[in-house]
Amino acid sequence: MNRFHDLGGQHGYGSIEWEPDEPVFHERWEGRVFGMSLATSSSEGINLDATRHRAEQLDPVSYFQNGYFGRWLASLELKLEEEGLLADGELDQRLQGKIKSSAKESKPPPAPEGNPLRGLHVIREVDEPPAFAQGQAIRTRNHQPAGHTRLPAYARCRSGIIARVHPAMVFPDTNAHGKGENPQYVYTVEFAGEELWGDSAEPGTFVRLDLWESYLAAA
């Protein structure tokens, strides 16, 4: 998805604002949103591909103004709507006082067993061997889907070297949209700074990305 979330290499975002002794959550709502997001995920864990794609659909002002946990909130609301758990406009009506809190005491579900981080189970067995080998030269494809992808715009149509071959993993471009896991090998690919940034590159700098097989072609 060609959108503002794809920030790598963009200009004009200013200087790094480093904060001493930062708390994990700055505001109470940040923890509540994050907690709700993980607590409402299924027993298989959270579909991070779909979660990320929902955040990518935010309007740009909210995306930047409400920060990381604002993106989790937007993603959670959209998920609940998609799953029919929250009706369109239901939250806004509650905020305007149009739906009162239900008087009867409802019974909350028990806290889920085990660790809130259930693990990111994305590694899959596939029958075919990897198409590329460590040390091989590749070129990234001009891959620009309207939906979710993990190939950043700055690394399209660029030449790199396979630094490491990983197991096959669930493919975000389809998994984010409920179109299947379509597991593919993932490769760490190294790109020279000059290849990515041209004559503005800093000498002696490299970027490594973890890229799915269908993003790549033999050089």
Add this chain to the structure above:
Amino acid sequence: MTATHEHGTPEIELRVEALESLLTEKGLVSPAAVDAVINYFEQDVGPLNGAKAVARAWLDPDYKARLIEDASSAFNELGITVRDNVIAVENTAEEHNVVVCTLCSCYPWSVLGLPPTWYKAPAYRSRVVREPRKVLAEMGLELPKSTAIRVWDSSAEIRYMVVPEQPQGTESMTENELEALVTRDSMIGVAQAAQPNAK
């Protein structure tokens, strides 16, 4: 210095309260489950996990080799459960590693906790891939031109942590003393480990 503009509007606090009350009434979430997630990220995970492994790696070259080869098992040896696919990369005088996620804010939660605000903010995400030397210098880390910089842009479900170089003159320190030198920033790769006299 603070990044308050990244922490939302007053309306958002009310919105989240309303959402939690709706979800609780619908039986979709319990406040206790939300509390459990918050407690986990405030108390159970954080940079101390990563620091323990780095301090052990400084003291024990065999452990360091295992940490680089298979981080999950190496953390298990210390009684720390890694729930992400973590890879540890080692900084040397010749090669410096630094971690980012340009597309969102991927971060090794199990070993470093939740990321700091600057890591999730557009300035860092946009710039560190293009001009890592300048960004690191701005954050107080001037690297010699002879040191190559590798920026790991976390684009898949693989999470990276950096094993910083052990500061000189700390060879006789204990594991606990060394742990205190391993800062969060040094494991992201935007700083060296702290100097003992600076603590």
